[in-house]
Amino acid sequence: MKSMLLAGVAAILVPFSVSAQAQDQSSATAAQEQGANLGDIVVTARRSAETLQDVPVAVTALSGDFIERQNISDPTDVPNFAPNITIEQQPSSLSAATIYIRGIGNNEPSAVSEQGVGVYLDGVYLARAAGAVFDLIDLERIEVLRGPQGTLFGRNTIGGALQLITKKPSNDMHVTAKAGYGRFNEWYARARLDTGYIVGDVIKASLAYQHRQGDGYVNNTLTPSSQDPGALNAESIAVGLQADLGDVTVNYNFDYDDRRGTPAFFQIVATTPLAQNYYSQSPNFGGAPFLVSTERQGTVQQAGFTDRNGNFRYGSKTRVQGHGLTISYDAIPELTLKSITGYRKFFQDTILNLSGNGVLRGPVVDFTSPTLVSIQDVVPYTGNNAPQKQWQFSQEFQALGKVGDFNYLLGMYYFYEKSSESNQQALTIVTPVAGLPFLGFPQSVADGIAALNPGLATVGVNANPVQAFGGTSQSMAVFGQVSWRPSSLDEKLEVTLGGRHTADDKTIYLAGDVSPVQRGRRSFDNFSWLASVSYEVIDDVMVYGRVSTGYRSGGINPRAGVINGFNPEKATAYEAGIKSQWFDNRLRLNVAGYVTDYNDLQVQQFAAGSGGATSLIVNAGKVRLSGFEAELTALPFTGFQIDGSVGYVKTDYKTFLFRDPGTNTLLDVADQAKPLYTPKWNVHLGAEYSHPIGGGDTLVRLRGDYSYRTKIYFNALNNTAPFNENIVSPSQTNVKARLSVEGLDMGGGKLDVGIWGDNLLNQKRLVYGIDFGALGFAGATFNKPISYGVDAKISF
Numbered sequence: 001m002k003s004m005l006l007a008g009v010a011a012i013l014v015p016f017s018v019s020a021q022a023q024d025q026s027s028a029t030a031a032q033e034q035g036a037n038l039g040d041i042v043v044t045a046r047r048s049a050e051t052l053q054d055v056p057v058a059v060t061a062l063s064g065d066f067i068e069r070q071n072i073s074d075p076t077d078v079p080n081f082a083p084n085i086t087i088e089q090q091p092s093s094l095s096a097a098t099i100y101i102r103g104i105g106n107n108e109p110s111a112v113s114e115q116g117v118g119v120y121l122d123g124v125y126l127a128r129a130a131g132a133v134f135d136l137i138d139l140e141r142i143e144v145l146r147g148p149q150g151t152l153f154g155r156n157t158i159g160g161a162l163q164l165i166t167k168k169p170s171n172d173m174h175v176t177a178k179a180g181y182g183r184f185n186e187w188y189a190r191a192r193l194d195t196g197y198i199v200g201d202v203i204k205a206s207l208a209y210q211h212r213q214g215d216g217y218v219n220n221t222l223t224p225s226s227q228d229p230g231a232l233n234a235e236s237i238a239v240g241l242q243a244d245l246g247d248v249t250v251n252y253n254f255d256y257d258d259r260r261g262t263p264a265f266f267q268i269v270a271t272t273p274l275a276q277n278y279y280s281q282s283p284n285f286g287g288a289p290f291l292v293s294t295e296r297q298g299t300v301q302q303a304g305f306t307d308r309n310g311n312f313r314y315g316s317k318t319r320v321q322g323h324g325l326t327i328s329y330d331a332i333p334e335l336t337l338k339s340i341t342g343y344r345k346f347f348q349d350t351i352l353n354l355s356g357n358g359v360l361r362g363p364v365v366d367f368t369s370p371t372l373v374s375i376q377d378v379v380p381y382t383g384n385n386a387p388q389k390q391w392q393f394s395q396e397f398q399a400l401g402k403v404g405d406f407n408y409l410l411g412m413y414y415f416y417e418k419s420s421e422s423n424q425q426a427l428t429i430v431t432p433v434a435g436l437p438f439l440g441f442p443q444s445v446a447d448g449i450a451a452l453n454p455g456l457a458t459v460g461v462n463a464n465p466v467q468a469f470g471g472t473s474q475s476m477a478v479f480g481q482v483s484w485r486p487s488s489l490d491e492k493l494e495v496t497l498g499g500r501h502t503a504d505d506k507t508i509y510l511a512g513d514v515s516p517v518q519r520g521r522r523s524f525d526n527f528s529w530l531a532s533v534s535y536e537v538i539d540d541v542m543v544y545g546r547v548s549t550g551y552r553s554g555g556i557n558p559r560a561g562v563i564n565g566f567n568p569e570k571a572t573a574y575e576a577g578i579k580s581q582w583f584d585n586r587l588r589l590n591v592a593g594y595v596t597d598y599n600d601l602q603v604q605q606f607a608a609g610s611g612g613a614t615s616l617i618v619n620a621g622k623v624r625l626s627g628f629e630a631e632l633t634a635l636p637f638t639g640f641q642i643d644g645s646v647g648y649v650k651t652d653y654k655t656f657l658f659r660d661p662g663t664n665t666l667l668d669v670a671d672q673a674k675p676l677y678t679p680k681w682n683v684h685l686g687a688e689y690s691h692p693i694g695g696g697d698t699l700v701r702l703r704g705d706y707s708y709r710t711k712i713y714f715n716a717l718n719n720t721a722p723f724n725e726n727i728v729s730p731s732q733t734n735v736k737a738r739l740s741v742e743g744l745d746m747g748g749g750k751l752d753v754g755i756w757g758d759n760l761l762n763q764k765r766l767v768y769g770i771d772f773g774a775l776g777f778a779g780a781t782f783n784k785p786i787s788y789g790v791d792a793k794i795s796f
Contacts, residue, residue: 037585038633044163045145046481047123047152047409048400053579056494056534056544058146058592058629060645064139064167069703069738071180071756071791073212074133075099075119075142075162080707080734081684082144083629083647085160086677088768089133091266091781092352092385094232094259095318097132098768101146103625103649103678104159104571104598106552107714111388111421112471112508114553116569118149118157121164122253124324124342125154127417127473128390131320131346134257137190138208138238140167146629147573147594148550150528151498154413154477158550158571158598166253169204169240170194175796182756182789185225186214190236206240217784218265219299220314222358227314229265229302229353230784234258247331253324260317264781265300268292268356268380269766270726275380275776278430278458279360285375287361294726296764296782301358305351307384308424316350335401342394349386352425354770355379356779363453364428364460365436365445371452372445378460380777383425390419405486413477420470421558422512428460430776436461468512469558477502481530496546498530508556510563520556520563526570540581548573554602557617566617571598586635593628604720605659620657621673626650644685651675658717674713674724682709697743697750704737714769723778727769732783735760749796755788762786 041052045059052061060082062072072078075097076087090096090109098107105116109130119126126132136142142164149157173196179189190210197204216228225231239254271279271292279290288301304314322344329337359377366374398411431439433456436446449459481498485491503525510518532546549572557564577592601621627648634642653670660667688703712729715721740754762785769780 038581038588038635039585043141043143044165045143047398053540053542053581053588053590055579056496056532056542056546056577058575058577058590058594060144060146060631062142064141067136067139067142068178068793069701069740069754070705070736073135075136075164076133078142078144078162079682079709080705080736081645081686083631083645083682083684084146084627084649085144085162086679086712088677089264091768091770091779092263092316092350092354093130093133093318093348094261094263094316094350095133095257095320095346095348096130098677099129099132099159099162100677101144101160102594102596102627103623103651103675104596105677107677110469110558111390111419112469112473112506112555112558114555115156116552117159118153118161119164120153120161121255121322122166122251122324123326123340123396124322124344125156125392125394125415126322126344127392127415128346128419130348130388131318131390134255134259134320135210135212135234135236136164137210137236138166138192138206138240138255139164141165146592147575147596148528148548148571150526150550151479151481151500151530151548152409154479154500154528155475155502155504155526155551155553155568158552158569166238166240166255167206168251169206169242170196171204172196176793178791178793180789180791182214183787184215184217184230186212186787186789188212202245203241203243205242206238208236208238210234210236212236216262216265217787218297220262220265220302221299222301222303223262223314227262229262229300231315232259232261234260247329249328251324251326254322256319256321258317258319260315262315263350263353265297265302266354266356266770266779266781267297267300268777268779269294269769270723270778272776274432274458275430278362278460279357279378279380282360282362282378285361285363287377288358290360291357292777294766296766296785298785300356302353303355303357303359303379303382305353305382305384305426307349307351308386308422313351314353316348318349319345319347321345334403335399338398338400340394340396340398342392344392346388346390348388350384350388352381352383352385354381354772354779362428362460363456363458364462365441365449372449373453373456373459376460376462378428378462379426381425381427381772381775383423383427385421385423388419388421388423390417392417405491406482406484408480408482410480411478413475413479415473415475417473418470419473420468422468423466425465425467426462427465427775428462430458430460432457433459466512467559469508469510471506471508471556471558473553474505475502475553492536494532494534496530496532500528502526502528502551504553506553506555508558508563510558510561514561518561518563520565522554522556522565524554524568526551526568540585542579543577544579545576546574548575552602560616564616566602567600567619569598569600569602569619571596573597588633589630590632591628591630594626596625598623598625601656603657603716605657618657620655621653622655623673624652624654626652639690641688642686643688645683647682649675649678649680651678656716658719669717669719672718673716674718676716677712677714679709679712683707693741696745698745699742701740701742702738704735706733706735708733715771720773721771721778722773723771727766727771727778727780729766729769729780732765732767733761733763734758746794749794752793752795753790754792755790757786757788759784759786
């Protein structure tokens with residue numbers, strides 16, 4: 001509790017020295033242009049519409065206008081503007097993301113692994129983090145909810161939730177179109193049509209379409225620019241339909257995103273001396289030179305791969321699509337019944353490209369050769385992960401009502417999912433000739449190679465493992481939440497209690513190189529609860545405290561050759577905060593401090609036995625996470641806004657069990673464990689000035705943003721990831737700016753034009769690392785170089 005109090009004190013002081021993040025930049029901007037105040041921000045953090053300042057939850061909201069002006073194209077841009085959230089795109093995939101909030105998340109990309117942060121699109125849960133990166137072309141708002149949200153949002157929101165809310169069709173007919181062009185031949189064009197009411201005052205619709213493409217930003221000399229690492233060609237569609245039928249409102253949404261391209265260049269940054277010596281000889285055998293560097297490269301060679309259909313490729317492709325149907329019925333003024341139905345599909349076919357080199361050559365074991373060794377193509381690691389696919393169905397019923405001083409929400413939830421993955425891999429195991437028996441070869445083979453190849457000290461073993469698995473997941477829940485706002489206290493006090501009971505059932509099969517096919521099943525039950533108290537101490541100043549719980553579902557390890565089950569993770573978070581507005585709502589300051597006890601961490605462990613060695617997942621960790629967030633927006637004078645945020649996360653492992661592969665003993669290495677995907681500090685500072693020109697509605701707007709975070713680790717233990725310190729993502733800063741002229745009269749419409757720049761300091765930052773320690777190397781992806789461009793938008 002002491003750390004929580006210190007965090008709260010620091011959070012109150014820091015914003016006045018560094019300025020903190022605005023909750024909704026565009027609302028502030030619109031108000032300032034009228035010389036008014038920040039206005040109210042409506043969020044759905046508690047599954048119903050409320051103003052941000054009345055919700056006793058730590059929430060950041062980014063509006064659709066701000067998203068568009070900042071050219072936020074997918075969720076990976078959100079951490080630049082919200083504290084204590086990490087979203088990184090995973091290597092080799094065009095759509096997979098790792099998401100952490102307040103130190104809790106999940107980095108396992110498999111088709112059956114559960115997230116630690118829930119992602120929702122119009123109230124529908126997106127079960128697969130592998131499909132979380134898609135173009136955001138039609139959003140009204142993004143909400144980041146920090147801390148466990150297990151009562152109203154359910155399982156797998158143990159770290160928090162990311163809500164994406166689409167724009168609803170407009171009452172009147174509108175047409176907007178926007179296009180932009182930037183460095184690396186990147187361009188996009190999108191349009192949105194709002195029909196207005198097309199059947200009396202009953203039905204209205206919207207249709208949005210976007211095409212986005214660009215060349216890569218790392219030059220692969222083996223491919224044309226359109227297939228260089230970082231290249232993308234994407235098509236996105238969003239459809240909205242709303243029917244206003246008196247007491248019944250029906251909203252249907254469809255989204256589709258098709259991506260084809262080459263993921264960011266994965267560059268080898270460290271090797272063992274054995275691997276370095278072996279692959280460096282590649283030119284001697286007619287192969288490509290071996291590239292190892294800790295500096296971001298601009299010109300490289302990156303080999304392709306022959307996929308499962310026999311096609312030689314460099315690129316990857318993904319498809320994400322979904323349907324959502326929300327029906328609301330105002331039965332009486334005090335009761336609304338709601339149904340949310342969702343159906344979603346995801347497909348991915350990726351060329352892994354995790355070797356960072358051209359076609360390498362080297363000596364490998366070959367029993368068809370007279371010398372038992374021949375010169376062949378060798379590769380640190382690559383493959384074709386395909387098909388990876390998933391479909392899901394969900395149904396939720398809610399009853400939202402009011403009885404006297406009590407507001408309540410009662411609900412039932414059902415979810416079913418089926419997913420599968422097939423991963424055809426190619427890799428070379430590098431070993432001294434004398435070490436071949438440790439890989440299962442007879443001693444006679446090692447002796448024969450040594451005798452027939454004098455002077456050959458190191459040899460490769462080419463392997464093509466196939467990892468295939470799939471499964472189903474079914475979840476059912478009942479939940480409720482009641483808030484009491486006594487009218488005798490002018491509704492200044494609110495006391496809230498909530499609970500949710502969830503039953504999960506999961507099945508899995510393990511195939512590929514696992515023979516015979518292994519099948520398993522696990523079931524889990526959980527009760528998550530919430531208690532909160534808030535009080536408006538003076539007008540526009542509310543203090544609150546809450547205790548909330550959540551859990552991440554258990555399951556069965558897809559990476560093992562046997563059925564290895566593990567139990568859910570659980571978290572209990574204690575949070576206290578203040579939400580305040582000052583100076584006639586020209587300054588908004590929100591602060592939250594928290595302590596989270598995170599138990600039963602799902603940890604990978606070495607396991608030894610008569611069958612050899614493998615990796616198991618066990619519940620072997622316990623950690624306390626503490627910290628704070630502070631967010632501030634201010635309008636010092638008409639036309640000028642400053643906003644920003646600061647976040648802090650302290651990670652204190654209480655238990656972290658590790659089985660020593662040498663002695664097979666279980667050790668507690670809590671003092672050595674690193675925080676995963678979580679910087680200790682993150683800061684954002686933004687400033688914006690707008691000024692009318694020409695005497696009409698036209699204005700010029702200048703905005704600049706600075707963001708900073710401290711280093712990030714990608715593995716918890718150095719003794720299981722020997723290159724862990726080599727792939728640390730170091731402290732990073734980013735500076736971006738935009739200058740625009742908005743509201744120009746254009747043939748009955750309004751025209752906005754702008755120029756922008758990103759990574760203006762041209763920082764060369766390692767952003768995501770993978771340690772292939774057993775294969776003798778580690779690699780990483782780096783950020784995009786400085787980029788800049790122009791855009792134009794017209795509205796009718």
